[in-house]
Amino acid sequence: MNRRLGLTALAVVLALIGTVAVFAYAKSADRRAVDGIEAASVLIVDETIPLGTSWNDVVEGGFVSEEKLPVRATPSTALRDLDADVPDGEVATAEIKPGQVVVRAMFGERAPATGKLAIPARMQAITIKVPANAEVAGFVRNGSEVAVYATFKVEEAQDADGKAIAGDDAFASKLLLPRVSVLAVSQAPPSNVSGTGDDESGGLAGSRAVDAEVLVTLSVDQAAAERILLAQEIGKLYLTLLTNSSVTKDSGGRINLGNFAPTPLFRK
Structure with missing residues (x-):
């Protein structure tokens, strides 16, 4: 019995010695490996x-x-x-x-924060406020291309003979920007041609009153931004929705007193 216990104890001691030896060898190998790495x-x-x-x-x-x-x-x-x-x-x-x-x-x-607006290189974002009927009944949307028109009161203009003509109700309209890209619109576009949503009981049309104001953010250069700011101060802005084949060009504008063009207030 005592002999068996002695052999068991010896086996345990030898196992411990072997474990310690293996651990020491592995540790030494790791150290040698690390010492060899730059x-x-x-x-x-x-x-x-x-x-x-x-x-x-x-x-x-x-x-x-x-x-x-x-x-x-x-x-x-x-x-x-x-x-x-x-x-x-x-x-x-x-x-x-x-x-x-x-x-x-x-x-x-450091990049300026622009939120979710993807502003094209070398361009600026500017927001205008127009009534619902001035942004094509809601069909202007993100990614659209539009022409910007301005209407304003004319203090004095000239007729075809160069004679000055003025009046309390003298107004002119003029193409301000021939084609600009829309970056964002504050209202979603209608889902059908009638301007209503999918729900015939009202849908989007019910929430889009004719006299509602809509914010439209445009991509412009400095010169265009200056023209927009001036036009907003002295008159009203309107948008027309363009396609790839739409044609816009500066015609000099129109005035409601006689058949002549007003002084070009927004000359490029």
């Missing part, structure tokens, strides 16, 4: 870096820290330390999550 210093994100955060704020806010990684696992554009050469005007172009290696492409020039 390491590189990189920056690792410790706290989420919000979109638009400047590099200076990243450094001063303690968002990142330096760590060592094997060279083979390190991106070639990784930022190596807190003294990395990142211009002051550049910011995080997207939210950067913890654990990520900081690379140079994560920072770039």
Whole structure:
């Protein structure tokens, strides 16, 4: 009995010794492997870096820290330390999550916020307010192309003989912009030609009163924006819906006193 217990105890001791030996050997092998790998210093994100955060704020806010990684696992554009050469005007172009290696492409020039508006290059967005009947009964929608007309009161004009003519009810209409793109409209378009929704009891038409005002956002250049702002101050704006074959050209405008063109207030 005692002999059996002794053999059992000896077996346990030998097993423990073997386990310790294997562990020590593996640890030594890992250390030798690590010692043979070239390491590189990189920056690792410790706290989420919000979109638009400047590099200076990243450094001063303690968002990142330096760590060592094997060279083979390190991106070639990784930022190596807190003294990395990142211009002051550049910011995080997207939210950067913890654990990520900081690379140079994560920072770039600050982009102005435009929300969901996709403004074409070199253009500006401007919003005009028109009554429902001035935006083609609601058929103007995002992506439409429109012509912009202005109506305004004329203080004085000239007839065909150059004689000045004026009157309390003298109004003129003129093509302001021959073709511009619509970026957004504050109301959804009707679903059929009659201007109603799918519900014949009223639908969209019930909510679109004739005297309702609609906001239409247009894509324009600087000169067009200036003309729109002036026209809004002195008169009213109207839109016509265009197709690819629609023709618009500056005709000089029309006035309701005699058959002559008014002075070109909106000359390009």
